[in-house]
Amino acid sequence: MRADWTEQRLYHLIFEHSTEATVVVDDDGRVLLANRAARSLRGVEMEQLFRWSAERGADLVSFRAQLRVGGRATGEVQVRGPDRKVRHVALEGRAHGPLYVVTVRDVTERRAEAEEVRHLRRLEALGFMTASVVHDFNNVLTAMVCSASLLARALPAEDEAPAALARGILDAGDRAAGLVRRLLRTLRREATPPERVNLNTVIEEARGLVELVVGKSIAVNLNLDAALGDTLLERERLDHLLLNLAANARDAMPRGGTLTISTANLPMVEEGAHPAVHDGAYVALVVSDTGAGMSPEALERVFERFFTTKEAGRGTGLGLASAQCFVTQSGGVLSVRSAPGQGTSVVIYLPRAAPAPAVSGARDSLPEPAGGGEAIVVVESDDHVRLAIRSALSERGYRVLDAPTGELALRQSALANLRIDLVLADVGAPGLTGAEVAQQLQARGHAPRLLLMSGLADRDLDDRGVDSDTVLRKAFTTEALARAVRQALGDGARAPEATAAS
Numbered sequence: 267m268r269a270d271w272t273e274q275r276l277y278h279l280i281f282e283h284s285t286e287a288t289v290v291v292d293d294d295g296r297v298l299l300a301n302r303a304a305r306s307l308r309g310v311e312m313e314q315l316f317r318w319s320a321e322r323g324a325d326l327v328s329f330r331a332q333l334r335v336g337g338r339a340t341g342e343v344q345v346r347g348p349d350r351k352v353r354h355v356a357l358e359g360r361a362h363g364p365l366y367v368v369t370v371r372d373v374t375e376r377r378a379e380a381e382e383v384r385h386l387r388r389l390e391a392l393g394f395m396t397a398s399v400v401h402d403f404n405n406v407l408t409a410m411v412c413s414a415s416l417l418a419r420a421l422p423a424e425d426e427a428p429a430a431l432a433r434g435i436l437d438a439g440d441r442a443a444g445l446v447r448r449l450l451r452t453l454r455r456e457a458t459p460p461e462r463v464n465l466n467t468v469i470e471e472a473r474g475l476v477e478l479v480v481g482k483s484i485a486v487n488l489n490l491d492a493a494l495g496d497t498l499l500e501r502e503r504l505d506h507l508l509l510n511l512a513a514n515a516r517d518a519m520p521r522g523g524t525l526t527i528s529t530a531n532l533p534m535v536e537e538g539a540h541p542a543v544h545d546g547a548y549v550a551l552v553v554s555d556t557g558a559g560m561s562p563e564a565l566e567r568v569f570e571r572f573f574t575t576k577e578a579g580r581g582t583g584l585g586l587a588s589a590q591c592f593v594t595q596s597g598g599v600l601s602v603r604s605a606p607g608q609g610t611s612v613v614i615y616l617p618r619a620a621p622a623p624a625v626s627g628a629r630d631s632l633p634e635p636a637g638g639g640e641a642i643v644v645v646e647s648d649d650h651v652r653l654a655i656r657s658a659l660s661e662r663g664y665r666v667l668d669a670p671t672g673e674l675a676l677r678q679s680a681l682a683n684l685r686i687d688l689v690l691a692d693v694g695a696p697g698l699t700g701a702e703v704a705q706q707l708q709a710r711g712h713a714p715r716l717l718l719m720s721g722l723a724d725r726d727l728d729d730r731g732v733d734s735d736t737v738l739r740k741a742f743t744t745e746a747l748a749r750a751v752r753q754a755l756g757d758g759a760r761a762p763e764a765t766a767a768s
């Protein structure tokens with residue numbers, strides 16, 4: 267060993283260059299020695315940290331007491347740094363006579379992460395709770411919608427007003443069912459499948475809301491091409507986009523003006539198509555205002571997330587960015603034309619969908635399928651839903667046995683002198699599953715088909731091993747129920763064999 271490498275110096279080297287922030291403090295909180303890591307610990311001043319006063323909190327007082335009495339201590343304390351930010355610091359100390367050697371670790375980030383995990387868990391729990399509420403809500407809705415459709419049928423045709431009211435309930439129920447499905451999908455983070463929509467219909471339906479958004483001083487003009495083709499996209503996001511553009515137009519016309527929404531099949535009358543749009547298979551949507559317009563600099567940045575010229579608290583700068591994202595995801599193109607004092611036009615091209623197959627549009631007006639005396643066992647635990655299903659099916663000429671559980675349904679079928687043709691069971695019914703009921707009936711000489719119904723989201727059905735494509739989705743109308751039952755029974759007469767009892 268070199269003469270100048272005294273043992274003391276080596277110890278000092280080890281202390282000074284340890285990566286662990288370490289200090290030596292006395293019982294009065296004086297820091298006698300702090301190594302490099304301790305001196306460079308950001309946002310934590312050692313003198314401040316070891317001020318043992320009571321107002322620094324019980325944790326620090328207890329840390330010192332442990333050192334005094336037991337000679338060792340661990341603890342976590344908070345300290346406000348020179349930047350005024352609170353840091354969480356973990357301490358580990360050993361007493362050597364009147365001196366304490368303490369290692370100091372900044373655990374603020376770890377604390378924040380733990381807090382985030384807790385937050386996510388809370389959200390997840392909330393999601394589960396919401397999902398179960400939604401599931402029950404779906405049953406309520408099914409009962410409502412089915413009862414309303416029964417009511418609509420029961421009312422004499424000449425009584426127009428009550429029939430219109432019943433249809434109103436049905437419509438509202440349908441929309442509520444749509445909302446519930448969307449909520450379930452959001453909860454399960456499933457993508458919403460695109461729908462075939464006609465922009466004109468969406469715009470006409472959104473008109474009321476758009477007028478509300480822009481206020482009375484702005485006139486709303488619709489200029490819709492009656493021959494407009496359909497397009498495929500997420501309907502709710504389109505509503506959102508229209509409202510976003512309307513809000514932008516309103517902000518650009520504080521003293522009033524005109525907002526025009528036009529649609530057209532391509533090619534557009536004005537200026538021709540966007541370079542990225544090649545052929546005629548697009549529909550165009552143009553939202554223009556007579557407002558202030560944009561400077562070239564602003565125009566260049568409109569699609570940047572968080573770019574806004576609005577005062578804090580008014581704009582987030584996400585409106586056009588998310589509009590563009592949605593349009594691009596739908597296979598379209600969005601562009602903005604604007605100049606100061608010249609107003610602004612947002613031009614959107616969306617791919618045109620192939621013409622709809624004739625049947626699907628006319629589906630609701632097809633003659634309603636009826637029963638021919640087939641016997642159906644309904645397993646549904648919700649009394650109201652069960653009652654509505656029973657009424658709807660009996661009215662259509664089916665013989666119906668219904669029970670809240672599979673076991674009771676089996677008992678009922680044993681008592682009734684009927685040949686069971688169909689088991690209609692809720693996926694979530696307690697006890698025997700629909701498939702088990704069907705199998706047991708088969709063992710007793712029946713030949714039932716199986717139709718499952720559910721208000722659960724696709725993933726939940728997958729988790730239960732149920733093919734979600736074959737399930738009748740709640741909330742359904744009595745018409746949808748009648749169609750599904752007829753289809754499950756094989757559209758024609760009685761089926762000779764059970765086929766779906768899997």
Ligand SMILES: Nc1ncnc2c1ncn2[C@@H]1O[C@H](COP(=O)(O)OP(=O)(O)OP(=O)(O)O)[C@@H](O)[C@H]1O
Binds near residue numbers: 514555575576584
């Ligand atoms: N119709 C318009 N006329 C004039 N300027 C507009 C128009 N639409 C958007 N802008 C300009 O583009 C900026 C970005 O618009 P965007 O919709 O993305 O965000 P925002 O409206 O500011 O905030 P947010 O929509 O998130 O509330 C606006 O702040 C505004 O300067």
Ligand SMILES: [Mg+2]
Binds near residue numbers: 513
């Ligand atoms: Mg906006």
